[in-house]
Amino acid sequence: MASMPPPAQATPGHDSAADTAWAAEARAALADHDAQLAARFDHGEDVDRLLAARATAVDGWVRQAWARCVPADAPLALFAVGGYGRGELFPHSDIDVLALAGEGAGAPHADALGRLFALLWDAGLKVGHAVRTPDECTREADADLTVQTNLQDARPLLASQQDVRALAEAMAAERTGWTAQRYFDGKREEQARRHARFGDTADNLEPNLKDGPGGLRDIHTLRWMARAVFGVHGFEQLIALGQLGVDELATLERERQALSRLRFGLHLVAGKAEERLRFDHQKALAARLDHVDEADNALVEQMMQGFYRSAAVVLRINDRLLQRFEEHIEGEGELVDLDAGFVSRRGYLSTRDEVWPRADIGQVFDLFAAWAAQPGMRGLHSQTARALAESLHALPSWRDAAAHERQRFLDLLRGPMPVRTLERMARLGVLGTWIPEFARVTGRMQFDLFHVYTVDQHTLAVLRNIASFADEAADPRFSSAHEVWPVLRKPELLLLAGLFHDIAKGRGGDHSELGAVDARGFCEGHGLPEADTALVEWLVRQHLLMSTVAQKHDISDPAVIHRFATEVADRERLDYLYLLTCADIAGTSPRLWNAWKDRLLTDLRTATRLALRRGLEHPVAAAQRIAETRGQARGLLAARGVDAADADALFARMPEEAFLRGRPDQVAWQALSLRDVATGETVVRVRRLADGVQALEVFVHSPDRDGLFTAIAITLDRSGLAIQQARALDGPAATIFDVFQVLPSDPRHMPDPLVIERKLASVLAGSLDVHPARRTQPRHLRHFRVVPQIGFDDSADGRHTVFSLVATDRPGLLADVAHVLRSQRMRVHDARIATFGERVEDVFRLSDHHNNPLGEPARDALREALLATLDAG
Template identity: 80%
Template sequence: MANAAPGEQANGGAPDDAAWAADARAALAEHDAELARRFDEGEEIDRLLAERVNAVDGWVRQTWARCIPADAPLALFAVGGYGRGELFPHSDIDVLALAEEGSQERYADALARLFALLWDAGLPVGHAVRSAAECTRAAAADLTVQTSLQEARPLLANLAEVRTLNDAISIERSWPPDRYFAAKRQEQRDRHARYGDTADNLEPNLKDGPGGLRDVHTLRWMARRVLDAYGLEQLITLGLLGVDEYATLERERRTLSRLRFGLHLVAGKAEERLRFDHQKALAARLAHADEADNAMVERMMQEFYRSASVVLRINDRLLQRFEEQIEGEGELVPLDTDFATRRGYLVARDEVWPGGDIGRVFDLFAMWAERPEIRGLHSQTARALAESLHALPSWRDAGAKLRTQFIALLRGPTPVRTLERMSRMGVLGVWIPEFAQVSGRMQFDLFHVFTVDQHTLAVLRNIASFSMEAPDERFSTAHEVWPQLRKPELLLLAGLFHDIAKGRGGDHSELGAVDAREFCDGHGLGEADSALVEWLVRKHLLMSTTAQKLDISDPGVIHRFATEVADRERLDYLYLLTCADIAGTSPKLWNAWKDRLLTDLRTATRLAMRRGLENPVAAVERIAETRDRARGLLSAYGVGDDEADALFARMPEPLFLRGRADQIAWQALGLRGTAPGDSVVRVRRLAAGAQALEVFVHARDRDGLFTAIAITLDRSGLAIQQARAIDGPGGTVFDVFQVLPTDPRHVPDLPAIERKLLTVLAGSLDVRPARRAQPRHLRHFRVVPQIAFSDSADGRHTVFSLVCTDRPGLLADVAHVMRLQGLRVHDARVATYGERVEDVFRLAAGNHALDASRQDSLRDALLATIDGDAPR
């Protein structure tokens, strides 16, 4: 039975409750402020957590004494995290009042007063009032309730009441060990899946994300249910957890706890997700600085990612050991003299394996790759591997035989999966120390959504997808290029090293190329192979930059790119590396438009190489070839040569120089049956099922035409990726836009888009941009605006480049400013890199380039617009 503290009396309904609660709230706030001060001074995190629990315990007991009679047959338990003795600054205070049904009814008012007073005192209490039988039923029906009650810690309860609660949730009454383990493991898998099965997110959840504190808690809960162990430390005496493993897990738990404690402080609430809003403030607090720079944030995040990675490794091993306790150890099934399987897991037969011999480690990964039926690495061998990492040499200190073994892994079955396993186990970082340096390294921006090591592995997985029998739908031609590679392992090496020098300062492409060359030479690759890998790493950004920032319909651009690439083998390797790199940077970054750009660039470059780089294509020849191919495509629609030539006569000649034959045929079909000057709008998908769209607009030229189209597309939920405006015969324009839905869940209605544009073309063109709020994540990244002007090659246009922070509707606002300035847009290329946009426009004032005065006026108006003062 619960008892009041000495000298305390229950005085149900006392009129001074409000004043008492205010005093309690003030005292708790003062105590929390003191804990925050000590946190900032670097005090040990477990002491801070324990002192907060002790302080809350004291006030909970005082509140109980005010509300509950001393002889009441009630007991009070802390449950959940509070029961575990782990209270962060804004954690909930979960309690259970244990009482039989009659007592519940009799003391209902007193309990209601208790919980209300706790809230008034500033304690966010979550409560339940249950009998022992109700605890059994609730626990049996809900895994979360069972788990919470397992953490129960008596606050005001005698030994008999503690035994009653323990009996109510015993394995005989609810959740026997095998069911509990299976359910908790599935719960963990589902939770990890919600976060993309990786801790390496830009805004990770410190509590529930993979490798977060919840994974440590889960191991504790399983140990309690499966082995009746009240803490993970008890597993050491049971032989299921090494002293080193326990110490490591505790170290990472403290690291994660410190981050979570600090996050609660800077957020001022129970925030578990380390959002951009709080990263700089938390990094500054941890570094004892007034303000954090990006480097501080990146160091803090790297510490988190590395801790989460270690937690996941130990989590995998312990789950397997719990499984063995339930299912039995299983028979040893020999595979060869060195390895066997036990319950489907790969195990080294030598008790002292690997004995510091990395050759034996490589043998392990080779066996694993050859046996796809293997479930994973046995926990005993995984632990032996982890304990030996410090004794394994890097490739520079290893002999030729070991280096040959590593290259053999790249040439063996499932090499990318092998590299992923080596990375997860920490072996890859030992063999290539530079890889260890970028493990867990993030970049504080919105473009790179993964840490460098996880991005690298994503690139390698994309490369692996090129070789699959079923082509990856994201890449239209990659699976056709893959079989042409002379040595696929060279592409894997280029992918492995392409970003390995990030964070060192200087050009990471140049520094990485030096690392790659040294590695290739050291592993006995021939001169041609080493040179190819070195060149790919040095030039891994060349193709994406050319495709996204330059006009690849310009024969001069193609000729310069082809000259730099120089041969078709390099082109194929670079094409595949570029596809894999862009798609591995962010799930949202790769789309059908980028796929088309790179495919078109590769095709045009191959044609240039076939023709001979000493013989650049002449404009007349290019126009004739495009006309012929377009004419052939139109014949399939019943368009004869004479009709085709009549339609071509209504189209501007630059289209045939810079456009694709299929694009010209599609536009010509849109003109068919119309009179010169009639407005024509056509919308199509760039590929079957693709989100990327191509919009063709033909109309009589008027001031504000481009702006009206851009704003209408923006209002239709479409983001312009590329735009081209070409003057046609008789005062007409041929505008082509490549667009993507701003919301990937939105399925565009193509006929509706055509109708909206035709309606706008029939009106005054006085369309105003829509106002939109800036997304939360963009507010924390500001790119200083950069505006530059230069003359086009022919001197008729001004090339205007804009670099600034992205925001919804930015292009529509920029186009509106250009209209107000009386300027015409002849070409636009829009590139977005996370929070950063890099747009290039070809402009004219009438038929002339902009003079200095017009440039200054445009610059001033655009800066005002970018800062949010767009004219209306």
């Protein structure tokens, strides 16, 4: 419907001043009424009464406006349609109306109707309007499913019985062509497209309460379908038809009211018709619902958990009803017998037993086993799904189950499609019943930008990543995982570790430690051998260890590898932990996993395997590491036609530490870059880390000058590249060897390496007086302020100061930090950049411009300058 007011036209007897006064009176009265509704909302009044009260108040003013503008004898009728027609009017919802005109009556009264709609807009009502004859309603509905649906909810405001009958006849299925089959198919396809827009999940950090999966629109869609398929006008009538259970109706109504209350409150705190529960409004809405001045993260997380659980329940009932509607239209079809007392009904898995599952968890596990053995099934039959839902309260948890029932659960993990089975169990509520701790994290979100899924959905994403390791076709996101998977002794142990790794989130305390206790109890309760139990327990306790070491420590340092290898202790643990870490990071956020992290974890695993093979009692000495790297790099150069003497001459121009910290292929690449360049000349080279990988390595060799690191960092930032790691080494003859590992800030656009080389070379040929670009902070970051933490420590060798920074991430942050370091005349020797959602945790090795560690005055000055820059950003 049109949503903008037409220009007001003068009509006979039209008094503009009187209209202006009336509109002002109506606007003030409606604002006062809305304020009263808001106060009633805050006092906990039933949301349905509030919605109806607003619709009633608006009705009165709409009727008054009609009386002012439309002659009493005009052959016109007025209907409320859409949500207004249903009497569900939220604080800032549009007012959709239909003016039903007799044949040829619309044009003569166009001016009057234009004045009406303009007057309503002046009164503060956002009007969507249409003027149609009955025949036009029929034609428009036939061509547009949305029109057909909106007019189904038509409610007479100013209409005779004859008008009501005329509209009903115009919208009859035999006239519009929307048969039960056509309407059902159209609405189901429309719902699928709508769900796809939101990633087919309700578990978005900023969910849409109206149109998202499991939102209010899904409930409306079910009611519209019920009317088309069964001719009923409410869910209650489906009970008598055997299509809806009393418990299902109560559940659906409960969740509809919960969602409606959230939407009503969202309109109030947003001050507009906002349907997306954005970060901007989550704290304000949580505070309003809990009657506090300001909500903390815990209150936000509690509110959001309520939404996610409501949406999940709506989706479950949605699936069942869609199937029942389809079955009513197409018929039940023939039953096909399957094993273990199950049958196929039109491709859906069903039980023959009418009183299944008799509170028997073993029979429930039999169902999931049969489902896994029949991969072609369309899903679970609605009758069986309903029986399962009704029996959940009577099913035991694993602690109350018999030993053979616990074994049946383990059999599912060892059988076909174990992760798909766990997903099905989670969606249907069985997993939370069997493992109550999982029910506690179902729908639990964390109010940050690092975790973009609820805990349960993140856990399932981790399990799906683990399942992908077993696929015949290697997942291109993981370079080595498919090679490690076949060596696992018992893959189900990795699944158990994935299932429990975050299960203690939100309890307070260290979730890794608490989860490890849960995992041990579960494994012991299911009769796993002590060695298997200990492995799962250790994996849950240490599931963050490998990620932390890889991202926050220098894994080219033999001492770091030795400490990590000592913690891991054996190669089996290493392989399990490597796969769990890959799956965990990739399952946290689609943007968190990248080629750089893949390379880091692969390199850490490779180095640790060598350390374990060598024996922890024989750690690698620096001299041995240097000699090994030299030898391997010399062999790589020989393959490129560089003889040993020339290779050693190139190595002599490189810092000794390059052989200690660098990989052989990296050293060989750098040496080749120096081959045709005289000593003292600037060299800039950029290469991909691997073919097809969205990550670059940047090498800069240049005479040393203050500000080099800052100029490089700012230029890379301006080129759309985010630095992940930086190493600045001092070479012979007062030269520097800087290496940067970078990723594109926008993964859709990888800058051309040759273009980057030219930009850097041009900057380094100049004065190095480069300043960071000023950019606006993204909206979502403004709501996640991290209090800056700045720390200083002495490096292990005493040569440098280790400077750590924890702060809110924002575009250009590293460039700003580098600029501050230059202004303080400090030199960067190493940098590791780690970003976790809205939080950055960066570590730098610094010295003053004389290459000495920083003294207290220098540390204080740096701290003050950085805090000023962070505040300004």
